[in-house]
Amino acid sequence: MVEIVALGEPLAKVYFAVGEAKLADADMAIVALTVQALGASPNGIILLSGFHDPSGDARKNAELAKARAVSVRDVLVAGGIPADRCKFRKPESALGSGSPEESRRVEIRVQ
Numbered sequence: 001m002v003e004i005v006a007l008g009e010p011l012a013k014v015y016f017a018v019g020e021a022k023l024a025d026a027d028m029a030i031v032a033l034t035v036q037a038l039g040a041s042p043n044g045i046i047l048l049s050g051f052h053d054p055s056g057d058a059r060k061n062a063e064l065a066k067a068r069a070v071s072v073r074d075v076l077v078a079g080g081i082p083a084d085r086c087k088f089r090k091p092e093s094a095l096g097s098g099s100p101e102e103s104r105r106v107e108i109r110v111q
Helices: 025-040 058-078 100-104
Strands: 012-015 046-052 086-088 105-110
Touching: 012 025, 025 058, 025 105, 046 058, 046 100, 058 086, 058 105, 100 105
Parallel strands: 046 086
Antiparallel strands: 012 105, 046 105
């Protein structure tokens, strides 16, 4: 994990089921969207940010958020994106009054 400031709005958000780190089939379109964004930014990196719920065991929640981000990275790499262009941010706790799904997401940014 590296400390990279997340700039701008996410290119995409991927949501997960409770306790799961596997992408749904419907989320596989993120590969095409990310490849397209990288084409417009040939020196860009992909920044993956995993989020988790603040309740329960903080360490387990952070591990799940990281596993979700790794799942997204694995799908992107399988889709042809070089692994060395994918960077992770430290898992973050989703705070505020957003929907429960927001605490089970991975944000994808191209910077």
